[in-house]
Amino acid sequence: MRPFDGKDRALILDHSGAAIDLGHPCDDQEMALDEGKPKNKTKPKKKERPLKKCPQCKFLSAENPCPKCGYTRQRQNGTGYEDGELVEFTSKSNRAVDRQAFFESLVQIAKDKNYKDGWVKWKYKEYFGQWPKGRGWIGREPIQEVKDYMLHSKIKYIKSLEAKNGTAG
Numbered sequence: 001m002r003p004f005d006g007k008d009r010a011l012i013l014d015h016s017g018a019a020i021d022l023g024h025p026c027d028d029q030e031m032a033l034d035e036g037k038p039k040n041k042t043k044p045k046k047k048e049r050p051l052k053k054c055p056q057c058k059f060l061s062a063e064n065p066c067p068k069c070g071y072t073r074q075r076q077n078g079t080g081y082e083d084g085e086l087v088e089f090t091s092k093s094n095r096a097v098d099r100q101a102f103f104e105s106l107v108q109i110a111k112d113k114n115y116k117d118g119w120v121k122w123k124y125k126e127y128f129g130q131w132p133k134g135r136g137w138i139g140r141e142p143i144q145e146v147k148d149y150m151l152h153s154k155i156k157y158i159k160s161l162e163a164k165n166g167t168a169g
């Protein structure tokens with residue numbers, strides 16, 4: 001899509017489920033054109049898991065449990081099509097977050113706390129459901145979304161400890 005003067009929004013109606021097959025329109029997509037030649041077989045591409053809608057919060061993600069609300073989908077037996085339902089990708093979704101800023105914020109936290117590079121990649125993937133691609137390792141003052149997410153992770157961790165010990169009170 002191209003920007004248009006005076007327009008700062010776009011409404012995409014995806015009736016065919018293209019986002020589920022091909023990814024969200026805001027995702028980094030491979031834009032190279034197919035030249036009709038056989039693909040280079042030395043570098044087989046890992047097939048990415050398809051996006052699925054979280055039954056609880058309707059967030060689209062390939063991850064299970066849901067990276068947004070933590071809901072765990074049960075494996076479904078058999079195959080088949082489910083009835084379609086129009087879902088709105090809201091600005092509240094993780095996908096609207098500035099990925100570069102998010103990544104750089106993680107880099108800064110890792111520097112401050114002496115975490116390894118792998119931690120940055122995992123946290124990024126945990127949040128967006130995708131590995132960071134070609135992003136520079138420069139730190140920046142963490143953005144609010146990252147601060148919120150760190151707090152959320154901490155609370156989740158403490159709760160899991162409490163559940164393990166069975167002494168929540």
Ligand SMILES: [Zn+2]
Nearest residue numbers: 054057066069
């Ligand atoms: Zn969810």
